[in-house]
Each structure stands twice: as C-alpha cells, then as structure tokens.
Amino acid sequence: MGLENDEKKDKKSGVLLVDDHALILQGIKFIVDGMPEIGEVCTASSAAEAIALIKNKSFCVCLLDIELPDLSGFELLEIIKEKCPDSRIIVNTMHEETWVVKRLLQIGVDGVILKSADTDEIKNALESVLKGEKYFCSEFNKIKKRLRFSIDTPDYQSLLTNREMDVLKAISSGMQTKEIAEMLHVSVNTVETHRKSLFLKFEVRNAVELVLKAINNGIIHLDPNKNI
Amino acid sequence: MGLENDEKKDKKSGVLLVDDHALILQGIKFIVDGMPEIGEVCTASSAAEAIALIKNKSFCVCLLDIELPDLSGFELLEIIKEKCPDSRIIVNTMHEETWVVKRLLQIGVDGVILKSADTDEIKNALESVLKGEKYFCSEFNKIKKRLRFSIDTPDYQSLLTNREMDVLKAISSGMQTKEIAEMLHVSVNTVETHRKSLFLKFEVRNAVELVLKAINNGIIHLDPNKNI
C-alpha cells in the first residue's frame, strides 16, 4: 500500500481474468499462477466484478471472455479501454462469427484465443502480448484473412437512426408494416419509408434477408425463448 | 484384460468425458479423478474420439458437451443411447434455448449442468446420477417449468417433408419464390404450395416469422459466415 503513485506505471501490475465459466477461470488462473513473470492475478466472473476491480487497480493484461451474463463483453471492453488504456487485452471467445471478428479488430485487441485453447496456447498468448506483440489464434487469423475482401463493409450499427432501429427490431420479431405503424403511432407510409432506408443501407431485397444480415452482423439478437 | 465378460456388467466401468474445450475437459477430469467411487476416466475432445471409445468400452456415466466441432452433439447422444443404453448421461451445455431443453427432455438425459457450473455442482451431478437420481441445474429446471405450458408443441423437425425442408432452407437463406422454383426445377405454384404447408405447420403468417420459428426450434441454423 506504499506505492499508490507507482501502480499505474508498474509493468508488473498483474493480470485480470474475466470469465463466467468457473472451470475455465480456475484453469486459466492455474496456468497464469505458474508464470513467474506475472505479478498478481485477479479474477472476475462477471462484468460487474471486473468493473469494480479496474476501478482500484490497473492491470497490464486483461484476458476476458466476451460472452458474459450481465454486460455484452463488448461493453466491458469499451470500459476497460477507457479506464486502462495502457492495458493489453486478450479476448477469449467461442464465436467465430464474422461480425465478432470484425468488431474485435475495430476495437483493436492485442490477442484472440478460442475457448478450446489449451494450456500452451494460453501461455503463448500471454507471453506474446507481454512482449508487446499481437497474438491471434489460427482460426481467428483465417477469418481475418478472409475478411480482407469485405474489410470495408459498413458499420451497420452506427449507420442506423433510432427510428430505423425501432423498425428493424419490429420487423425482426415478425411484425408486418401495418402492425408496426400502429405500435409506433405513425402512418403506414412512414414505416414503409424506414423499411426502404433499411433495405438500402443493408443492401437487401426483402425482409428475410434484412433480418438475417442484421443478425449476422450482431445488430439484433434472437430471443431464444420466443417462438417456441 | 481378464474380465472381458464383466465389462458390460461392471458398475464401476468408468466415466467418459467429452468436451472440445481443453481447459474444461482438464478441469472436469481433475474433479472426477478425485472421486474415489469412480473408476477409470476417459476423455474425448470430439465426437469421433468419443465414438471410438464407446466401441470398445462401456461407461456407467457419460458427461458430454453438446456443442462439438464435428457432430452436433445430439447425434452423438443418439449413438451413445444406442451403443450403451445403460449408461447414464449428463449433458454439459451453455445453451439455455428452449428447443435444446425440449430435445434433451425428449431424449431423456439423466442430468443437465451449464458450462458455468463449478466444482461442487459437477460433483453433485455425478454423485446424483450414480445413485440413480436425476440432476438438473436450477436454470434448466426453470426453463423446464416454464415449458410445461408448451410441452406438447409439435416436433416440427419430423413434421416436415423433404421438399418442405428444401423450401424452408431456401426461404431461410433469403431466396424468393421464383428463385426457389428455378433452383429446384419446379413451377412457382409448387413452391407456393410448399410455402403454404410450412406456414400452416409452423402456424405463422409470413416468411420472417417462419424463419425465426425454425431457428428458435433448432430446425435450421444460421451460417455465421454469410451475409457479412
């Protein structure tokens, strides 16, 4: 407690591990504990815990799962980026979805490993980013490579207006134009205008394509408990 | 090797663990190894490995992940059920989707735990099923309870004919009727007939609702690498 001024500068300020899967968290902690070049190891099993930890501490590396129960993982990433801009970030994901890869590249993480990674790969990833290098697992690199073709696809999310988002969500729940108009208390013509904007922005021809593209780009999400 | 006739009867014939996540597999093995009442522990990181193992051996308990790289997990379940009908089955899943719950109940597994389960819960689950009891984690029970309302929803999968399945897949990829007709070398009228059957069977009014319901019931799956 006698180095409160050094904590932000300390290269060995430790590692933060975030994962809601107890076994994985435990397994990674076991690996990291065995690495002498790493200082303190803190763990969090939710975004809330992680946020509480980074308030008081600064970490040189954060290794985090992006599928978390409370926040979306991407939101946590933004918070970490803001609070600890010097911290290196490794993301542990199971998703090989293109939009996840795209967004991780946009945010600029230092490493990506899959959930199926073994001890060696986790060690390698940690050592690489500690040396200032990037570490991307082979699967991630493969998708990254393939993404070159469509690297400049628009960021649909920020392209949409609030109202368009409302209409998109409504369409994606199976509602048709008249129903949406009633729900939003506007005329059918208005909803049709928003529809047309959506089709234009997403470059699709019909509602099904729109919904699929929105899902595959992480803009809307399926509610697994609907439509049973 | 002197008890080839006893292996099928042996109550202590061991445990089979299947998971493609190295850390989880390792973690569970560590837990199970510490349980004296359990005999040999075999591990597999893919469905293929698991199938190879159950060819020669019989296990009293199989603890398996249903998200596997090669087979769909459900297919592996069917194979295990057929080859080792006496084996108790615990499924380790991350999905809380309703259709997964429904299908697990249909198949009749002995236990369900989530990926986020900790050491105690895994121990409890194993001990319960070894005693012949069922073990369902609280989240699973919650969904099960809520499912009572719709327990008798149709098994859409087996309700569909081959041709309807073709058309469903085509619709779910964003194709429109004329295109589907050309692809399948049939008339537009025919495709429309199949469409109507699908709407009737799924009790929906339009293509978007159809696609959503089909996805949420596990009949079709999104290709995460399309529509970027």
Added chain:
DNA sequence: AGAACATTCACCGAAAACCGTGATTTTTTA
C-alpha cells in the same frame, strides 16, 4: 442562421406474397 440529418407523410405502380381450393401423379406404407 444555415446546413445536415431525422422523422414524418403521400402517391403510384409493379411485383411478390399470401389465401383458398382443387386436382393429378408418384412414392411410401400398411
């Protein structure tokens, strides 16, 4: 204050989707 954007609305026409009904041929199953 002016520019840019968002939201709202209107109208038209073509295309596609949706609804009902019926019917033939092939395949599967009892």
Added chain:
DNA sequence: TAAAAAATCACGGTTTTCGGTGAATGTTCT
C-alpha cells in the same frame, strides 16, 4: 394391392411488399 402421404401443378383473388419520387416538419450541430 389398397390406402395414405408426398410432390407436383393450376387459378383466381386479396393483401402486402417493394421501388421510386417528392416533400413538409423538426432537431442537431457548426
């Protein structure tokens, strides 16, 4: 082999979607 189920096609009618074009209000940012 007879019955049932699946796959094919037709046709008419209504509704909805899709595409283009234009325009009046706000709202926000510079």
